[in-house]
Amino acid sequence: MRIGNAAEGLMARGTDITMTPEVAIKSQVADAALVQRRRGQIVAAAVELFSEQGFYRTTIQDVARKAGVSIGLIYQYVHDKDDVLLLALLSVLDSYRREIPRALEGVIDPLTRCWVAVDAYCRVVDSRREATVLAYRSTKSLPKERRELVMKAEIETNEFIAECLRDGIRHGLFRPVNVDLTTYHFVLFAHGWALKHWRIREFCSLNHYIEDGLDFLLTALLTPKGARQYRQMRARLSAGGGRVVSPVPR
């Protein structure tokens, strides 16, 4: 399963994996712009409700009410309730796939890129914390084929991290570890903020979690050369306020 330059085309226009040929959730309605708007409404309501109450405890009635539309309307844009779940999950995974590259824009130094990527990952996860947990809860409720779409989206996101690791190794900053496995240490670290938030928040802020955790994981990864550069980077960062910021403001 080779993934090229992970996810290049996609993020060009709007938010929409929904319309990817593969996903192809049929709608009764022809007007593409309308479909996108309506599905946006529906999915936003659904993510919120599913996250709070879970998929099965949420009725289509609930979704319709929160989205401010009728029950019938939902069925014009979606074949069944499972479709709503798929769209909801993909919208979450897609926000990862958009935010990480956005944070990396213009960052060149491999070590900084690695930091920024994981930092950004943790922050999207935080901004969609409940939804991240939803993904863990509900992906298995999808029929096999649909589930694979979600998995594929996850792999594409991981690829951003993996690429940073490969880059670091190539530059002699990281030890030549197994990239696939190491990627998961970082991915689980980011997801962990959502998964274990109920406990971790008792002793740790997001910033602290990121700094401490990244420092821990990088310690395992850095070569002596990498370690030297890392100390410089940290000095630069804490001089800049302690929070990594993309140098390309928007």
Add this chain to the structure above:
Amino acid sequence: MRIGNAAEGLMARGTDITMTPEVAIKSQVADAALVQRRRGQIVAAAVELFSEQGFYRTTIQDVARKAGVSIGLIYQYVHDKDDVLLLALLSVLDSYRREIPRALEGVIDPLTRCWVAVDAYCRVVDSRREATVLAYRSTKSLPKERRELVMKAEIETNEFIAECLRDGIRHGLFRPVNVDLTTYHFVLFAHGWALKHWRIREFCSLNHYIEDGLDFLLTALLTPKGARQYRQMRARLSAGGGRVVSPVPR
């Protein structure tokens, strides 16, 4: 939230958190031994079915059939379907709480204890892989109070790891890291084997996962002194066949 010598009493007799005063799931049936046997049957069937199909897609009918009992009988041992879920989840968490200390029996060296604990954790997770995923999927479906029982059980399991870390730090083998946070790196690593098995199995066996992962995490943790001991331990281990074994056979 202080946890003493985590979980001492419990494992004396059978498998049963079920009868802990806190859990106190009422049963119509008086005979305690019978209750234990029947609940065992029911829970075993439930864990299997819930893991496969999810909680909501599994009917009580299904559970009854698989357990080889009638629908009515289940309601003699449990108040409602949610009770079955709680019992199922606690039985999973309880297997962690039993297996880790069992593996640690008789192991004294702090560094080895740390390795053995995480190794054992990964292996229980593997032996109950689907059930571990179930815990992530379904804990939130429990009402708040019940959910807290599950969380408490998880914290108790984590305490085995945390204790190993504290011990290593005390002996100057580990850097003086934040124990609570570091514990989660290890916990997520163990759970990760179940959560991401769909992907990781494509490039990695359990043994490889454990060795590589533990090596990675320990690298981040060890002091120079610890690192020296670690190299010795690894040498000893690989001489012994490469697989850590509890020195107390049973």
Add this chain to the structure above:
DNA sequence: GCCAAATATGAACGAGCATTCATTCAGATG
């Protein structure tokens, strides 16, 4: 061997919910 008491059974009940579809509505077309 007989009779309570304790267990076990599963048909029947009824609530909850996804999905449908007959109907209404808004705006474009000519």
Add this chain to the structure above:
DNA sequence: CATCTGAATGAATGCTCGTTCATATTTGGC
């Protein structure tokens, strides 16, 4: 203005379960 088309509505339908309970079966004391 009359007509047509595509969107939107939500009451009605029908099915799927969780739960109950009247009844059957087993157990163990005498």
